[in-house]
């Protein structure tokens with residue numbers, strides 16, 4: 001009998017066949033109240049689990065006595081309780097690098113859409129409200145040659161900095177936990193304390209992970225520090241931003257505009273006051289959502305799972321381990 005692996009995602013046939021060569025597969029394509037009992041039941045025999053969007057905590061792991069590897073199809077891993085995994089010596093793997101460029105591209109889509117009011121004015125045209133005489137009423141603000149603050153100068157932050165510096169002639173500053181001399185040299189960038197960073201930026205892009213330290217990092221006080229002409233983008237995780245404070249900042253024109261890809265709760269509640277504002281662009285967590293990149297992430301996650309289960313001590317087999 002082959003060892004059991006649970007897949008809680010929709011994987012292409014080629015990747016399913018690759019897994020099937022080694023494992024007996026239990027496929028739960030969509031996580032829901034109906035499918036969770038099956039998943040929980042199968043945890044009793046599973047040695048591996050691969051997918052996205054599942055909260056893997058102590059309670060879930062208690063039902064998985066044989067589990068050795070959890071492979072997430074994402075770079076962020078805030079859905080996983082690292083201490084609970086550590087206690088059971090379960091390896092957690094993720095999919096860094098392959099999505100950097102795709103997510104960085106979306107940062108620019110959001111910045112440009114918010115700054116040039118792309119969605120708002122698209123609606124004006126489609127609703128037959130385009131009036132020649134009100135052209136100045138359609139003015140936005142420039143992105144090129146402005147100051148960009150990147151919160152989180154990691155893999156994706158650096159892909160954003162590259163586009164900003166070389167493509168848009170922007171002045172880049174950033175926050176991170178550690179100094180980054182190579183980044184400073186390459187992009188003529190500067191690591192700056194958060195308050196100063198926010199008060200000097202024309203555009204602020206948040207690409208921070210969700211951690212104890214980053215929860216609600218951007219709230220009332222931080223929005224108050226930003227320029228009235230500032231554009232704020234959140235592509236990191238929703239719980240790093242106080243959404244009520246963001247709503248007030250946008251409503252009271254404390255900042256100019258915002259673009260969001262991530263939210264405190266996903267999907268965002270349909271009655272969220274944020275959705276009533278013209279000066280915000282909202283996307284449904286699609287940072288890495290292109291066909292090519294999602295396939296690359298899935299391939300990476302499948303290789304992570306196979307390599308860590310079958311070749312745990314082979315240095316030639318690449319595994320992107322979190323723990």
Ligand SMILES: NC(=O)C1=CN([C@@H]2O[C@H](COP(=O)(O)OP(=O)(O)OC[C@H]3O[C@@H](n4cnc5c(N)ncnc54)[C@H](OP(=O)(O)O)[C@@H]3O)[C@@H](O)[C@H]2O)C=CC1
Nearest residue numbers: 076152153154155156176177178208209213235236287288
């Ligand atoms: N919207 C979407 O679809 C996507 C969202 N994401 C989000 O983006 C995040 C970042 O991904 P990635 O760039 O690959 O991750 P990295 O780990 O490469 O980068 C994270 C960066 O955040 C910095 N950082 C962490 N904690 C703090 C803190 N308390 N204060 C200041 N800086 C901090 C790190 O600093 P240092 O380098 O000094 O350690 C690092 O520069 C993911 O965790 C995920 O949440 C990712 C992909 C898609």
Ligand SMILES: O=CC(=O)O
Nearest residue numbers: 073074075076288
């Ligand atoms: O949010 C997406 C991720 O890969 O993390």
